[in-house]
Amino acid sequence: MKLTANKIAGILREQGYKLTPQRHAVLKVMAATHDQLTPEAIYERARAARPDIGLVTVYRTLDLLAKLDLVCRIHAPDGCHGYMMRRPVDHHHHLVCSGCRTVVDFAECSLSELEEKVSRETSFDITGHLLELYGLCPECRTTAVD
Amino acid sequence: MKLTANKIAGILREQGYKLTPQRHAVLKVMAATHDQLTPEAIYERARAARPDIGLVTVYRTLDLLAKLDLVCRIHAPDGCHGYMMRRPVDHHHHLVCSGCRTVVDFAECSLSELEEKVSRETSFDITGHLLELYGLCPECRTTAVD
DNA sequence: GCGTAATTGAAAATAATTATCAATTATCTC
DNA sequence: GAGATAATTGATAATTATTTTCAATTACGC
Incomplete structure (x- = not known):
């Protein structure tokens, strides 16, 4: 069972978080790729859909998603600043x-x-x-x- | 076989690196603890032995030691900025x-x-x-x- | 001791992340 | 649908972490 942006949107609501267009933009970015992305890269892509989104919001959204275990941090020997969708739940x-x-x-x-x-x-x-x-x-x- | 500061000093020389007092101070700090330390913490401690050491040198020395596989980075779910001696070789x-x-x-x-x-x-x-x-x-x- | 290339510290530059705060907005209630 | 409200947002500033630059210093082979 794959986690789509929409499913996650539902989860957010269930948990009492508002579903803002900014969050949705980040979700779509995350769901659209199978690679790990840095917050910066996510920001760039999210801006395509929502030019007014701020980098800060990307950070906040990633924190939130990570807290809910919907995306995960990727570690690497030289640092650990990538995030990606938690695909298999x-x-x-x-x-x-x-x-x-x-x-x-x-x-x-x-x-x-x-x-x-x-x-x-x-x-x-x-x-x-x-x-x-x-x-x-x-x-x-x-x-x-x- | 434990890696002592002196043994590492020898390794450094073998590899053609100079054995400066600053490097030795960092080595002593690393060898003296079993915990992971941040670069900042290592700096603080190294200053006890060598008040004129610079934070930059600590970073440089850690990079060097990590490159030679003598210390290792510690990862944690919330970040990965700790270093510690590679104790068992x-x-x-x-x-x-x-x-x-x-x-x-x-x-x-x-x-x-x-x-x-x-x-x-x-x-x-x-x-x-x-x-x-x-x-x-x-x-x-x-x-x-x- | 001397020469040389590596190493150093200070300061500035860069990068990454977080805090502040007034303005905006998603959602609930009616 | 309009209004109330608490969450969320973006801009800016502040912090934190790390790297670069460069002239001065120094370890080490000779």
């Missing part, structure tokens, strides 16, 4: 191409065992994890070989 | 306490299988991963219950 992780920055999701997550073990060893109460894989996508791999 | 991951930000290492890493599987499914050439666990350490857990 369920738990998943990202595989990021070091070449073209394409992000692929994978649901595979065999960490429960690991978490239990680490939890036993450290007496931590483990509440979550961040897992991302890095590599080269088929295309970039080909290019790299040339 | 070998592959390992971090368990970060959401309460006090303490970082514990764990070497446990059962991701090879996962990586292979994802690699097969996506045709990516997987070169690395980022895995961090979050939770509450025993102390913070107690506090939280109160």
